[in-house]
Amino acid sequence: MDVKQIYKDYEELKNQNISITGRVRSNRVGKAVSFITLNDGTSINDLQIVYKETISNFESAKLARVSSIVEITGQIIVTPDKPQPFEIAASNIVLLDQAVEDYPLQKKEHSLEFLREIAQLRARTKTFSAIFRIRSAAAFAIHSFFQKRNFVYVNTPIITSNDAEGAGEIFAVVTENNEHKLTSDFFDKKANLTVSGQLNGEAFAQAFRKIYTFGPTFRAENSNTSKHAAEFWMIEPEVAFADLDEIILLIKDMLKFIMSYLLDNYIDEINFLTEQNNKELLSRLKSIVDTDFATITYSDAVGLLQNAIKNGHNFEDNDITFGTDLKTEHERYLCEEILKQPVFVTNYPGDIKAFYMKQNSDGKTVAAVDMLVPGIGELIGGSQREDDYQKLMERSKKFNINTNDLEWYLELRKFGYYKSSGFGLGFERLVMYLTGTQNIRDVIPYPRTPKNLLF
Ligand code: 4AD
Numbered sequence: 001m002d003v004k005q006i007y008k009d010y011e012e013l014k015n016q017n018i019s020i021t022g023r024v025r026s027n028r029v030g031k032a033v034s035f036i037t038l039n040d041g042t043s044i045n046d047l048q049i050v051y052k053e054t055i056s057n058f059e060s061a062k063l064a065r066v067s068s069i070v071e072i073t074g075q076i077i078v079t080p081d082k083p084q085p086f087e088i089a090a091s092n093i094v095l096l097d098q099a100v101e102d103y104p105l106q107k108k109e110h111s112l113e114f115l116r117e118i119a120q121l122r123a124r125t126k127t128f129s130a131i132f133r134i135r136s137a138a139a140f141a142i143h144s145f146f147q148k149r150n151f152v153y154v155n156t157p158i159i160t161s162n163d164a165e166g167a168g169e170i171f172a173v174v175t176e177n178n179e180h181k182l183t184s185d186f187f188d189k190k191a192n193l194t195v196s197g198q199l200n201g202e203a204f205a206q207a208f209r210k211i212y213t214f215g216p217t218f219r220a221e222n223s224n225t226s227k228h229a230a231e232f233w234m235i236e237p238e239v240a241f242a243d244l245d246e247i248i249l250l251i252k253d254m255l256k257f258i259m260s261y262l263l264d265n266y267i268d269e270i271n272f273l274t275e276q277n278n279k280e281l282l283s284r285l286k287s288i289v290d291t292d293f294a295t296i297t298y299s300d301a302v303g304l305l306q307n308a309i310k311n312g313h314n315f316e317d318n319d320i321t322f323g324t325d326l327k328t329e330h331e332r333y334l335c336e337e338i339l340k341q342p343v344f345v346t347n348y349p350g351d352i353k354a355f356y357m358k359q360n361s362d363g364k365t366v367a368a369v370d371m372l373v374p375g376i377g378e379l380i381g382g383s384q385r386e387d388d389y390q391k392l393m394e395r396s397k398k399f400n401i402n403t404n405d406l407e408w409y410l411e412l413r414k415f416g417y418y419k420s421s422g423f424g425l426g427f428e429r430l431v432m433y434l435t436g437t438q439n440i441r442d443v444i445p446y447p448r449t450p451k452n453l454l455f
């Protein structure tokens, strides 16, 4: 029997005897009765154990310290007038393993900053139990969504020679010989960790029409912010024959599916995080299910931000004109203050977006979309891909891309390539949004950020 199941079936299990093994969260020894709060890992909820002097092994039970492992045998008692719906009246408590006295998690609540320093233990807290369970469930929901729609899951390479985004924020891959000398002999060319599986994914979309990737991604962005990690997970769907509007629709359907799945299956975790992390979380998740989201062009976004400045709003960076790469403060102000909802911004200037994006007929903008959400800013980046070989070549050269190495990708345009569109969803940013967490370091089990490679 596990705690998850007991919470589900306690009414039928009423007055039955059960046996359960778990970790002690607290042990309060009283004169008449004593209490153990037990967590067995299967649920965000704890079991309340009540025990008296008369039980077997009382002497060792009362010594069980925080984080010790015990096996409890007892009866399920339904307790309608207490905070928890039921408790276990123990008849026997076996101390299976005693923990040391200075176990680091002694308090009921610790700061997220403190817990980051003990990432090997933090998943045992209620907050991280909720966050990482939702992370797992969101991954499952994403796979379900795409599998149900007949998308093929593709594992694109982690070691590659391309910098798909052309931003030069790559980690090199080298080998180390016996003398600790680093060389790039292994592949006999420059190699790096992938920043995006998109280019390989596009080739597969030409074969399967609808594909998605879901894998680790690496960026050596030297920015110590609350939403950048050096190692993060990305979901990249790619749909052949689809244009930008179809991709925006796909994003909406995907987000609604994920929210509904979590609200149906993980309401305990959401309620807990709403109380603990972010008071607006539950209503935010519910609203996504029914909303249509706002869509504006980049030009309009710039106009709205200029207006805000005119009306007295002060950004750290007030220099916003057509061509400005919007910063997080601008993105957040747009969706939090001006539009008050998640927003799709389309048709960015070509100069500030990646080489592969389709040039619009205005000669200035590309068919790009960023989805901005309150609390974070950019959650998703996507585009329709340039389908004209010549134009793609020209743009690649303009961005100093090594076209020889990428010919396999560029020439896909010659072999029947009508349209193709896709997007990248940063999985950690999604989990931040789904859990109301403010720092990316708290939604990935072991975060990798500049000057930080512990665990
Ligand atoms: O906007 P990006 O750079 O787009 C791409 O990589 C395209 N190849 C996607 C595509 O069209 N297939 O990255 C996509 C998303 C961002 O919107 C953001 O959510 C996330 O990846 N992301 C990061 N997340 C955490 N840490 C970082 N350093 C991130 N960089 C990007």
Ligand code: MG
Residues within 6 Å of the ligand: 370, 378, 380, 381
């Ligand atoms: Mg982007």
